[in-house]
Amino acid sequence: TWAQILRNKYLQSKTLSQVTVRPMDSPFWKGLMRVKSVFLNWTKFIVGNGTSTRFWEDTWLGDTPLALQYPSLYSIVQRRDATVESVCQSTPLNISFRRALAGNRWEAWLHLVRRLMDVQLSQRLNQ
Numbered sequence: 001t002w003a004q005i006l007r008n009k010y011l012q013s014k015t016l017s018q019v020t021v022r023p024m025d026s027p028f029w030k031g032l033m034r035v036k037s038v039f040l041n042w043t044k045f046i047v048g049n050g051t052s053t054r055f056w057e058d059t060w061l062g063d064t065p066l067a068l069q070y071p072s073l074y075s076i077v078q079r080r081d082a083t084v085e086s087v088c089q090s091t092p093l094n095i096s097f098r099r100a101l102a103g104n105r106w107e108a109w110l111h112l113v114r115r116l117m118d119v120q121l122s123q124r125l126n127q
Helices: 003-010 025-033 037-041 083-086 104-116
Strands: none
Touching: 025 037
């Protein structure tokens, strides 16, 4: 199918959110990459085991990306490209910030942690 051709040629082992446009890409693919951010903002991800879903920038918990729900945390997080699996794989959560969490940032962090307590990742690979 056409989807498999695009997956093999452009995505390879990456997800749509992880790929960037390259100079040798076709005009068709370059056009898709120009609208990628709009598409991703209107798409909700089925997380599965979390290896293909970006923790901050994909919509997987709520109706918008966590980067938009918690901008004060996103602005100081060390790894903006972390996956759900990499963050949620351990207790405490595998996440680091460039500054100490205080005041409103601390309250935002506690709110996010309470929501993450209900997240259950599957043990299966994402399909």
